[in-house]
Amino acid sequence: MSESSSSYLLERAWVDGAVRDDVLLEVADGRITRVTQAPLGSRNPHDTPSPHGVSCGFHRPTGETRKLAGLTVPGLVNDHSHAFHRALRGRTQRGRGTFWTWREQMYAVAERLTPDSYFALARATFREMVAAGYTSVSEFHYLHDPEPETGDALRAAAREAGIRLTLLDTCYVSSGFGAPPEGVQRRYSDGSAERWAARVGDGPAAIHSVRAVPRDQLHVFRGRSPLHVHLSEQQAENDACLAAYGVTPTRLLHEEGLLGPGTTVVHATHLTDDDIALLGSTRTNVCITPTTERDLADGIGPARRLAEAGCRLTIGSDSHAVIDPFEELRGLEMDERLATQERGHWSAAGLLGIGTAGARIAVGEPADLVTIDTRSPRTAGTGADENTAVFAATAADVTHVVAGGRVVATADDRGDIGRELDDAMEALWKEAPWPRP
Numbered sequence: 001m002s003e004s005s006s007s008y009l010l011e012r013a014w015v016d017g018a019v020r021d022d023v024l025l026e027v028a029d030g031r032i033t034r035v036t037q038a039p040l041g042s043r044n045p046h047d048t049p050s051p052h053g054v055s056c057g058f059h060r061p062t063g064e065t066r067k068l069a070g071l072t073v074p075g076l077v078n079d080h081s082h083a084f085h086r087a088l089r090g091r092t093q094r095g096r097g098t099f100w101t102w103r104e105q106m107y108a109v110a111e112r113l114t115p116d117s118y119f120a121l122a123r124a125t126f127r128e129m130v131a132a133g134y135t136s137v138s139e140f141h142y143l144h145d146p147e148p149e150t151g152d153a154l155r156a157a158a159r160e161a162g163i164r165l166t167l168l169d170t171c172y173v174s175s176g177f178g179a180p181p182e183g184v185q186r187r188y189s190d191g192s193a194e195r196w197a198a199r200v201g202d203g204p205a206a207i208h209s210v211r212a213v214p215r216d217q218l219h220v221f222r223g224r225s226p227l228h229v230h231l232s233e234q235q236a237e238n239d240a241c242l243a244a245y246g247v248t249p250t251r252l253l254h255e256e257g258l259l260g261p262g263t264t265v266v267h268a269t270h271l272t273d274d275d276i277a278l279l280g281s282t283r284t285n286v287c288i289t290p291t292t293e294r295d296l297a298d299g300i301g302p303a304r305r306l307a308e309a310g311c312r313l314t315i316g317s318d319s320h321a322v323i324d325p326f327e328e329l330r331g332l333e334m335d336e337r338l339a340t341q342e343r344g345h346w347s348a349a350g351l352l353g354i355g356t357a358g359a360r361i362a363v364g365e366p367a368d369l370v371t372i373d374t375r376s377p378r379t380a381g382t383g384a385d386e387n388t389a390v391f392a393a394t395a396a397d398v399t400h401v402v403a404g405g406r407v408v409a410t411a412d413d414r415g416d417i418g419r420e421l422d423d424a425m426e427a428l429w430k431e432a433p434w435p436r437p
Helices: 083-088 099-112 115-132 149-161 183-187 193-200 215-221 235-245 249-255 273-281 290-295 303-309 325-340 348-355 386-391 411-430
Strands: 005-015 018-028 031-037 066-074 076-081 134-141 164-171 205-207 227-231 263-267 285-288 313-315 369-372 398-403 406-410
Touching: 005 031, 005 369, 066 386, 066 398, 076 115, 076 313, 083 099, 083 115, 083 411, 099 183, 115 134, 115 149, 115 398, 115 406, 115 411, 134 149, 134 227, 134 398, 149 164, 164 193, 193 215, 205 215, 215 249, 227 249, 235 249, 249 263, 249 273, 273 303, 285 303, 290 325, 303 313, 303 325, 313 325, 313 348, 325 348, 325 386, 348 386, 398 411, 406 411
Parallel strands: 005 066, 076 134, 134 164, 164 205, 205 227, 227 263, 263 285, 285 313
Antiparallel strands: 005 018, 018 031, 066 369, 369 398, 398 406
């Protein structure tokens, strides 16, 4: 096998919607090139592919094969992240307040970050993500000053952490419906959407929100894909949008030609029936962030109705109050149960499909793999299947993470990641300690 090739023997793996034993993967240049499945030694080495792309025989590759004990699923996708918010964990949860009081505390972090401290914090945060089972992340990046240093810091941090990064350069030019930026918000702003576009050029992009980009500048984003935007996270945003433009934020984006399969709206918590119909009919993607919604008391969004309307759903860890893809997926189902007083809105397989953004363990797919310990105190006796992954496991049960064909995290890394996070936080708060209430 070449230097860019590798192979993995998976004790159990979720393949083609079912759990299979003894799955052998061969990988070249970061992608899966062969999938075979059989008990060791019981099959003819001259295997015949099945209709589903999983070979019926057991092919023995040359070279060393790494064995991964437990249940392996495709890599999880973190579709919405603000890396620097990780510094808020355990601090903003104190006492009472709202999203808007939390935002002031978030601004305090943004104000003191430098490119160096941002790199250290982001690298540690991305390493925590990888160890939790995320193999790719969409970073909603609006802390532009100084630019390009902060964007470069995020790219370098992701590269060193071993996570695939989509850097969503975010336009933020107003403190609210045309008002100029205030305080630390000036670090976010290019002055206008046109100047933002001149700086960014083509590529992944984001509109911070309809609050932060006036309507007469939204035309700049037509035709951009991928495009992400915070949408209706707070009822106050909806009320202000109605007062300013006479329409909801969803209707505003639709009238400006910004909904569609290339657009992902984040949160989508406070929607009207018309909003849901617009998002579904345009096949707009929706990223739900249950642990952040819970932490900030944002509310429970209509995730099930959005899916039924035609939206593709993804998950994100957003503010990083929790970094655990399995908890995000459970949150989709459990929050829906609380809202409806009924159970069973998604199957475990359906939730895994959301968490992996449809990725599969199959020939031609990226070799992104997450292996879960099926004998931990949380997972033992649960069946070692997709239900174990979604309804029993936590990030602490992840034993191996493979991204692009190489091992990027193991359970043994957690102590080092904790120390790196601790060092990054200590450096961040050293000169300006966190203000006590």
